[in-house]
Amino acid sequence: MTASAGVLDELDGIRWRERGSCAADPDGGWFEDLRAPAARRARSICAGCPVRRKCLAAALLYGEEFGIWGGLDSDQRHPLDEALRHGEPLGRVVDCALRADRAA
Template sequence: MTTRTISPDRHRSLGDQTWQADAVCQSTEYNPVDPETFFPEPDETDKIAAAKSLCGQCPVRRTCLDAALEGGDTDGIRGGLTEEERGSLHEKLAHRLDYSRVNDTIGGRDVHLTKAERRAVVHAAYRHGVTEQRLAWLLKITEEHAQKLYRELRRALRNRDLDQPSETALPPETDDEHLGRDDFGTAA
């Protein structure tokens, strides 16, 4: 039996465009690709099919899609999706919470994060005892802002604990006629 290790996604760093060299859409001497193929009109179904076919073979398709979403790119076919197909993803991007991105950031990589992922980084950093200075460096913020984020998180955790109903034991159901000595508490 062969075991196969699945490695986690490697997310591109902020400003990293080196992935484009591995893209199938890059025209080379041996693989001439017309860039206009990726910018078809809505009624040019042959161009759309050709572009999607190329994207289907691309090793950096996911990275291309992420770059288009993170950069707000709404033109052309990117990551195997048309402008219309990416539309709903653009709307959902702010709520994306990909823990592999959070873990990469905690590990020191410079990854583009959504608001939800930034909150998750703060929470994970706090749980793992990451200093405020390190959090500031990870999120590219000031130390004062990192202190504020930790202070808000501590307050939220404390309030969450206070809002939990306390588990108090209720007295057993009894009818008044059969009360015994053990049914009453002792006064101190």
């Protein structure tokens, strides 16, 4: 099995979402105006989420255009999409983005 096949298998379906911190709060601010308090609260929930990495990887892999995924909004994900288009591996792109987000 190739590394990319492993990533796809890991992200297939929604089981990983059931372990997300957002699972208990499906109406949180993940699709609110990004300046709204609900969106800031959603980001803080994402910060400690056990499936944050998978969530961000899935958003990038499936081209999620809206909402906060893995703690990042669509504007923050845009450069990550570009890196993927230029051949960067998904795992590296996600890991770098999460490290940068934690440092910010």
